[in-house]
Each structure stands twice: as C-alpha cells, then as structure tokens.
Amino acid sequence: MKQGDKLAVRIWKGGADGGYTEFEAPLRANQTVLDVVTWIQRNRDPGLAYRFACRVGMCGSCAMTVNGKPRWTCRTHVSKVTQDSRLTIGPLRNLPIVKDLVCDMTVFFDKWQNARGRFQGRATRYDDIERIAPDTPARKAADAGIECINCAVCYAACDVVAWKPDYLGPAALNRAWTLQNDIRDTAQAERLAAVAGDAGCHSCHSQQGCTAHCPKSLNPTAAIAGLKRSVFQAVLRGEV
Amino acid sequence: MSPAQLYVAQRLSAAVLAPLVLIHLGLIVYAIQDGLSAAEILSRTRGNLTWAVFYSIFVIAAAIHGAIGLRAIVSESLAWSRAWLNTAMYGAAVFLSALGMRAVAAVVL
Incomplete structure (x- = not known):
C-alpha cells in the first residue's frame, strides 16, 4: 500500500428496492469499515444513513453486511475483509431496511420479548445481593452467552430466519438460555414454554x-442445543 | 401434538431407527453376498414373526420420523398454517405406514 491508494466502495442506497452506489475512498494503513462509511458520509454523500454509537465494539449498533458477510463494522479492519481494495457494504439481512445501511430492529427485539428474554427475579430492594457461585455448571453456561451485545449479526447470518421469518433466532434463544441458567430467575417454566413452540x-x-x-x-x-435438551426433558416429565 | 412433543417423537424414532437401519443394511449385504434368490428370501421371511415385528417397527418409526421431518421442511418452504401442517403431517404418516405395512405383509404373509 502506498500514499494515494484508493478503495472502491459500493454502498447500498435507498430502501428494499434500492441499489448499490459506487464511491471512492482513501485506502489507509489502519482503518475500519466504519471509518470508510463515515469518510464517505462526511466527504461524498451527506445523506448516507447509517447507525453507530460507541465505535469500540460495545453497543452493537453498527453491524452491516460487508462483502457478503454480517460484521460489526467498528471492529472490522478493511485489510481483514478485502485483498483487492474493494468493499461492498449493505444493510443486515433478515431485517427490514429503513434507509441505506439502517435496518429496523423492531422485530429483532420483539423476539427477545417473545422468548421471555428478560430477567424476572424474586428479590426486592430490601434484600441483600444474592451470592452467585461462579464455578457451578449453570453459572458457567450463563456466563458463556452473557456477553451478547445485541448487534443482530447472528440473526442476519441465520438461514432459518430467512426461510421462516417467525423463528425467534439465535440472539433471543441465546438470551433465553442464559436466563434459564440464572438461579435468581423465577420465570423458567414460562420461558421454556415460550421457546418450545413452532418458532x-x-x-x-x-x-x-x-x-x-x-x-x-x-x-x-x-x-439452542441446551434449550432443546431442557424442552426434551420437560416433555418427558409432562411439563410442556 | 405440540411442536415440543413432535421434537421428542422425532428424536426417539431416530433412536429406534438407527440400529434397525444397520441391521437392515447388514441383512441386504448378507443376502446379496450369499446369492440368495427372491424365492429363497421369501421362504425365510414368510410366516416368520420375528421379521414381521422387526419390519413393522421399522415402518412405524420411519413413518413417524419422516412425517415430522416433512412437516419441518414444508413449514420452512411454504407459508402453511399450523392446522394444514399438522393435517399434512398426519396424512404423510398414514400414507408412509400404509405403503410400508403393505410391503411387510408381502414378504411375511
């Protein structure tokens, strides 16, 4: 790479019936895909719509389809995803497009609720903080999935969601599994019933x-395999 | 049946099918290797209660497993209602059972 090298960037413009528009952006030694989108928005197309917030991989708002794969763009270096200085950037799959690179996340978060992906405790503010042993199998299973940032990359990558739009999807089910393994949660039976349906x-x-x-x-x-096992056992016990 | 019960039925029928398929394949290899004619095979199966029970279980397990699998495929491919999916699934199970039991009857009766 040398000074003055360019990136050829195709970016989705418009809604579901939109198309790709070509831009040229400077190729730099150390840049992320989000840097490229921001440069284009500030220097070539002020009307370009995209979503980001933290820029450090915590908020989960900047996910896009980059060269055919869903990725978090703030932590995706251009050098990692292209060898020929070409980028194609589109909105996430499986979600309705609002405009350009912005998707409507409503259905994604509705499914979290449908899977009862919310904590329901029994303690009040007057109770002491519960002590959780970190080395139990249940806590380890919860910890394994707890760092989800709701970016919807998994949801966009899932073919079953594409085939069956009602399917709750990996993020909501992963959240449900972490709560099923949280000993403080009191809605385990209801949650198991919620994830045992056709979707x-x-x-x-x-x-x-x-x-x-x-x-x-x-x-x-x-x-999800853990949820399947739990539902299997619940059916044999006659609980689902 | 609920989707969860269907899942359990499909897994249990798979567990039943796995050893039966292996025995069935072994039987085919044995019959071919040994050069048995159709008449010789039928002479061994006709009136044999063991093979009648073996292949009846095979047919029922395959009908259950296959019908639930077809339901899953159709639910992902076509926007059918749950009532239609279940009707088609039960129909497929009965159809596959009838075809299979007809074949079992042909070799054991």
Missing part, C-alpha cells in the same frame, strides 16, 4: 452460521 429452539438446524459470525465469539448454537 422456537426446535427450528434450529445447527448450521452454526450464528456461531461462525458472532463478533463476540459466543456460541448461540450450543445455547
């Missing part, structure tokens, strides 16, 4: 697209 964990084919693309290196496929 729930049994729809997963274990293709592991979610696991392959998760920027936090989580394993939603393993979480």
